[in-house]
Amino acid sequence: MNPIKAQSTGSPKKFNVFAHVKYEHLVAGVSGGVVSTLILHPLDLIKIRFAVNDGRTATVPQYRGLSSAFTTIFRQEGFRGLYKGVTPNVWGSGSSWGLYFMFYNTIKTFIQGGNTTMPLGPTMNMLAAAESGILTLLLTNPIWVVKTRLCLQCDAASSAEYRGMIHALGQIYKEEGIRGLYRGFVPGMLGVSHGAIQFMTYEELKNAYNEYRKLPIDTKLATTEYLAFAAVSKLIAAAATYPYQVVRARLQDHHHRYNGTWDCIKQTWRFEGYRGFYKGLKASLTRVVPACMVTFLVYENVSHFLLARRKRIETKEDASDV
Template sequence: MTTMKNPNPSSSKLALLSHIKYEHLVAGISGGVTSTLILHPLDLIKIRFAVNDGRTATVPRYDGLSSAFVTIVKKEGVRGLYRGVTPNVWGSGSAWGFYFLFYNAIKTWIQGGNARTPLGPGLHMLAAAEAGVLSLVMTNPIWVVKTRLCLQYSEEHVADNKRYKGMVDGLLKIYRTEGIRGLYRGFVPGMFGVSHGALQFMTYEEMKNRYNQYRNLPIDIKLTSVEYLTFAAISKLIAAGATYPYQVVRARLQDQHRTYNGAWHCITETWRHETWRGFYKGLKPNLIRVVPATMVTFLTYENVSHYMLRPAADIKLPS
C-alpha cells in the first residue's frame, strides 16, 4: 500500500488541487450525456416501477417492461418516454463529470503524481467514496427534479406547486414550497449509494490493473474498446446487484405522491407491505438500462480523456 506523508496540511491541499484536470470533467460529462440521451426511457420506467408500492391509486400499473413502453406511448405519447430528460442529462452529465474529476484528482494525489502506482482495492474504494460524496452534494437537487418529472402522469390531478414545467421550474417550486430540505430529499439513501460507486470503481480499476499486470504492461496503458466495455459491464453488474435497494428507497422519498418520515420509515413501510421484493422493484429495467449506460459512459470517458490528455508529441500534425 502506498504511504502518504502530509507534514503540511496547506501544502497537501495545494498538491491535491494541482492534480485536478478539466479533461476528466469534460470526458465524464461527455460519457454521462451520451448514455443518458440513448437510454433515458428505461430510466423513467425503472423509477415508475420502483415507486409502485401497490397501494397508491395514482401510480400507473404495468405488466412488464414492454407493457410499460406501450402504455406510456399510448397515454402520454413518445414525449412521455422522455419526461425528465433535461434534468437527467444535466444530472448525469454533471454527476459523471464531477465524479471522474474528483476521483482522478484524489487517486493521483494518493499516487503521488505517478499514474503507474497501483493502489489496491482499499484505496480505490476510498478515492471513489470521497468523489461520490462530493458529487452527490452538488447534484442531489437535480436528481430530485428529475425523479419528480419522471413521475408526472398525464391522468393525475395535483396542485400547481407539485406540477413542474421543467428543470428550472421544478427547482424553484420545490425550494419555495419545501425549502432546502426538499431539494435534498433522498440524500441519506444517496449517501448509502456512494458505496455503489465505490464498489463499481474499485472493481473496474482492479480488473484493469490486474489485466495489465498479467500482460506485463503499465497499468495506465490504453485498452481496446471491447476490453473497456467488458470491464465496465462486469463492475456495474456487481455493484448494481449489491446496492440496488437504496435506489428504491431514494426514489420513494423523492416521489411527490407519497410522504415518509425519513429513510427508516420508508424502509419499514416497504418491508411491512412488500417484504424483500419491494426493495428490488424495477431491478430488471434498471439493469437493462444501467449496464449498457455504464458501458457507453466508460468507453466514451476513456477515449475522450486519453485523447485530451495525450502528450502533444503524440498528436500527428497534417503534413
C-alpha cells in the same frame, strides 16, 4: 533554482490536491454521461416508475412488465412521455459523471503522488471513489430530485405541476425548502457505496489485466475490454446496492410521504417484503449496464485523447523553452 538544493533545505511538502485537477476528466465524464442518458433515458423513466410503485398509491400507474410499461407510456403519453425528465437527467448524469471522474482521478493521482502507473489496491481505490461520490452527491442531489419528480408526472392533471427543470427547482424550494431539494440524500449517501464498489472493481480489473500483459496500468485498452470491465463492475455494484435506489426514489416521490428513510424502509418491508426493495431491478439492469458501458467507453476514449493532446502541447512548450 537548483532542485537538489531545494530538496536539501528540508522544506515541508505542501498539501496541494488541486495540483492534480485536470479538466480533461471533467469533459470526458460529462461527454459519457450525456451520450448514455440521451440513448437510454426511457429505461430510466420506467425504472423509476417501477421503483415507486408500492401497490397502495393510486396516482402511480401499474405496469405488467418492461415491454408493457414502454408500450403503455408511448400509447398514453406519446414519444415525449418516454423522455419526461430528460433535461434534469442530462444535467444530472452529465454533471455527476463529470464531477465524479474529475474528483476520483484528482484524489487518486494525489494519493499516487502524481505517478499514474502506481496501483493503489482495492482499499485505496474504494476510498477515493467514496470520497468522490460524497462530493458529487452534495452538488447534484437537487437535480436528481427534480428528475424523479418530472419522471413521475404520469397524466394530464399532474403534468401541469412542474413545467420543466427550472420551474420544478423553484417550486420545490418554495414549497419544501432546502430539505425538499435534498430528499433522498441519506440513502444517496448509502449509495456512495455503489460507486465505490463499481470504480474499485473497474480499476482492479483494468490493473490486473494490464499487469497480466506486463504493461503500465494506465495503458489504453481496446473497446471490447473497456465494455467488458464496465459491464462486470456495474453488475456487481448493482446487485449489492440496488435497494437504496428504491428507498431514495420513494423518498423523492411527491405522491406519497414517508417520515424519513427508516419509515420508508419499514413500510416497504411491511407491505411488500424483500421483493419491494428490488422493484424495477430488471428495468434498472437493462438500462444501467449498457449505460455504464457507453459512459465508460466514451470517457476512456475522450480522456485519453485530451490527455495525449495536453502532453503534446506541454512537450512543444518545453522544447520551445529550450
